[in-house]
Amino acid sequence: MRSRAGARRRREIGLAYVLLAPAVVLLVVVLAYPLAWEVWASFTSLSPLQDGGPAFVGLENYRLQLASPQFWLAAAVTVAHAVVTTAAKLAIGMGFALLLARPFRGRALVFLAIFLPWAYPASVSVIGWYWTLSPPITTSYSVFMGNLKNAVDGALGSGAWAFLSVTLFNVWRGSSFIGVLLLAGINAVPPELFEYATLECGSAWQRFWSVTVPLLRPFLALGVFLSLTTGFADLANVWMLTAGRIVFPVIGTQAYWLAIGGGEFGPASALSLLLVPFLLAALLVLFRLLDGPDRAPA
Amino acid sequence: MKAGARWRFWHRALVGLAVVYCLFPIYFVLVQSLKTAQEDVFGYPLIVLHPTLENFEELFVPSGQPRGFVGTVLHRSYPFFVWLENTIVVFTGTVALTLGTALAAAYALGRLRPPGYRWWRRAIFATYVIPQTILFVPLYHVVNALGLDDNLLVLVLVYPTTALPFCVWMLSTYFQHLPREIEEAALLEGAGRATAFFRILLPLSRPVLVAAGIFTLGTIASDFTIASVFLLSDINQTIPAGLGTMEVALDELLAVAGINLMAIPIVLISACFARGYVRGLTAAMVEGA
Numbered sequence: 001m002r003s004r005a006g007a008r009r010r011r012e013i014g015l016a017y018v019l020l021a022p023a024v025v026l027l028v029v030v031l032a033y034p035l036a037w038e039v040w041a042s043f044t045s046l047s048p049l050q051d052g053g054p055a056f057v058g059l060e061n062y063r064l065q066l067a068s069p070q071f072w073l074a075a076a077v078t079v080a081h082a083v084v085t086t087a088a089k090l091a092i093g094m095g096f097a098l099l100l101a102r103p104f105r106g107r108a109l110v111f112l113a114i115f116l117p118w119a120y121p122a123s124v125s126v127i128g129w130y131w132t133l134s135p136p137i138t139t140s141y142s143v144f145m146g147n148l149k150n151a152v153d154g155a156l157g158s159g160a161w162a163f164l165s166v167t168l169f170n171v172w173r174g175s176s177f178i179g180v181l182l183l184a185g186i187n188a189v190p191p192e193l194f195e196y197a198t199l200e201c202g203s204a205w206q207r208f209w210s211v212t213v214p215l216l217r218p219f220l221a222l223g224v225f226l227s228l229t230t231g232f233a234d235l236a237n238v239w240m241l242t243a244g245r246i247v248f249p250v251i252g253t254q255a256y257w258l259a260i261g262g263g264e265f266g267p268a269s270a271l272s273l274l275l276v277p278f279l280l281a282a283l284l285v286l287f288r289l290l291d292g293p294d295r296a297p298a
Numbered sequence: 299m300k301a302g303a304r305w306r307f308w309h310r311a312l313v314g315l316a317v318v319y320c321l322f323p324i325y326f327v328l329v330q331s332l333k334t335a336q337e338d339v340f341g342y343p344l345i346v347l348h349p350t351l352e353n354f355e356e357l358f359v360p361s362g363q364p365r366g367f368v369g370t371v372l373h374r375s376y377p378f379f380v381w382l383e384n385t386i387v388v389f390t391g392t393v394a395l396t397l398g399t400a401l402a403a404a405y406a407l408g409r410l411r412p413p414g415y416r417w418w419r420r421a422i423f424a425t426y427v428i429p430q431t432i433l434f435v436p437l438y439h440v441v442n443a444l445g446l447d448d449n450l451l452v453l454v455l456v457y458p459t460t461a462l463p464f465c466v467w468m469l470s471t472y473f474q475h476l477p478r479e480i481e482e483a484a485l486l487e488g489a490g491r492a493t494a495f496f497r498i499l500l501p502l503s504r505p506v507l508v509a510a511g512i513f514t515l516g517t518i519a520s521d522f523t524i525a526s527v528f529l530l531s532d533i534n535q536t537i538p539a540g541l542g543t544m545e546v547a548l549d550e551l552l553a554v555a556g557i558n559l560m561a562i563p564i565v566l567i568s569a570c571f572a573r574g575y576v577r578g579l580t581a582a583m584v585e586g587a
Binding site: 035120184 | 309312313317319321323330340395400403405413422424425426427429430431432435440455456462516521522523553554565568573575576577580583
């Protein structure tokens with residue numbers, strides 16, 4: 001009996017690996033070689049503009065990056081951008097979720113409106129958004145937008161408006177995603193729990209921090225993580241769209257600029273890999289919150 | 299009672315604000331696409347007085363044909379119909395491939411649970427940490443080695459990796475939280491594993507599958523970079539890659555119409571499944587839902 005169960009379990013495990021294979025092969029084919037290449041390139045002087053093969057330079061690329069003031073500026077802007085956009089998305093998204101938490105007339109339509117910014121394909125809306133906010137053309141709104149652009153650029157330096165407009169777009173889209181995610185979280189909480197909390201807690205503010213936020217913790221963590229890893233995509237899209245004309249002072253576009261503009265693959269790889277430890281740390285926090293041992297039963 | 303009335307007022311005001319904030323950019327782009335060239339320059343920014351569909355019609359003019367009074371000198375025509383076909387092929391292929399591989403992997407991790415299944419799941423999810431910045435440079439080597447340069451299949455191969463980790467995560471936690479007895483009963487009655495999966499597990503997980511599908515569609519529909527890096531000749535491009543090559547100063551209205559043509563079907567599909575999307579997210583994240 002025992003051996004039959006053992007054989008069955010072995011067959012199950014074998015089947016599990018077979019079923020796991022397509023997903024793993026897909027990820028490995030697309031990601032493993034590029035990642036290995038990037039790590040290798042970051043230790044060499046690889047460049048298509050240079051004669052002869054790449055030389056091994058050890059940690060030189062990393063050292064040069066860490067020693068340059070440009071890197072620290074880019075790092076500061078990247079962190080500020082990530083913190084500000086993520087906080088804004090969480091705040092607005094939480095607002096959406098709370099607005100939709102209780103039934104009211106027209107709730108289904110309001111939900112749909114809040115869902116749309118994320119569902120609206122960003123690949124094309126970023127094109128529309130960018131042209132709207134920085135119109136190079138004689139449209140009826142270009143005077144207004146041009147004045148706005150000049151005012152912001154004048155106050156904060158050239159290129160500020162382009163950066164700000166893409167950031168606004170990112171928040172607009174991300175707050176919709178996080179709003180829907182948090183709504184899914186609120187739907188998972190039995191209404192009696194909120195009713196009980198209303199009786200127990202003094203103020204709505206207190207109730208929000210001591211009941212709603214802890215209950216939504218896994219959803220919040222997931223939203224923050226996905227916002228951190230995908231937040232850069234909009235900037236990348238605009239960078240491609242304008243053929244690198246606009247270099248945002250963040251690590252990602254600087255890496256592009258080094259790699260595509262200057263052919264310096266080594267430093268560019270080192271630059272983009274410097275982000276990995278921070279994202280890994282965020283990931284570990286996420287795993288702890290998602291299925292850690294201390295997850296409180298709801 | 300007075301407090302209730304005040305609460306309702308603020309709730310309504312905030313809901314109104316949220317709806318305007320969410321819909322205004324979409325409305326604005328839609329309005330621009332309905333304008334004539336005349337109104338685009340001299341009209342009001344926020345409204346259209348004489349709506350026209352001519353921008354949409356012009357998108358479908360076969361390439362090579364002179365267009366309007368400027369002829370072929372200034373205006374290029376675009377193979378928009380081909381872009382549309384390409385986009386449909388890529389998106390359908392990607393969603394199918396992503397859901398298929400994610401379902402298989404999720405069944406393995408959530409039901410069969412090989413040793414270390416949690417770590418498999420975490421490892422798959424951890425691929426999100428890989429910085430996408432200049433990844434397309436070495437990816438080009440892979441694409442060339444596979445002989446897929448300037449081929450739509452590139453996108454079908456690359457796109458799933460952006461949505462697959464989250465889909466595997468959602469589906470496998472959902473499967474894991476379903477009680478074992480659900481399948482066991484069918485297995486005891488002599489049904490095979492495959493039958494039990496297709497007859498019992500799959501129908502049960504419909505909302506989560508919808509959520510995974512909508513997440514995949516939303517994720518791949520937001521990519522502009524990969525499409526424009528790998529699809530070079532215009533007959534191989536998808537709509538985003540193609541629109542990116544348009545001359546903005548001359549073809550602004552056409553491009554805006556193109557944006558709407560791509561966005562409207564995707565928005566409609568997503569809207570149909572919007573409620574299922576929320577239900578699926580809830581079910582995936584909560585034990586035994």
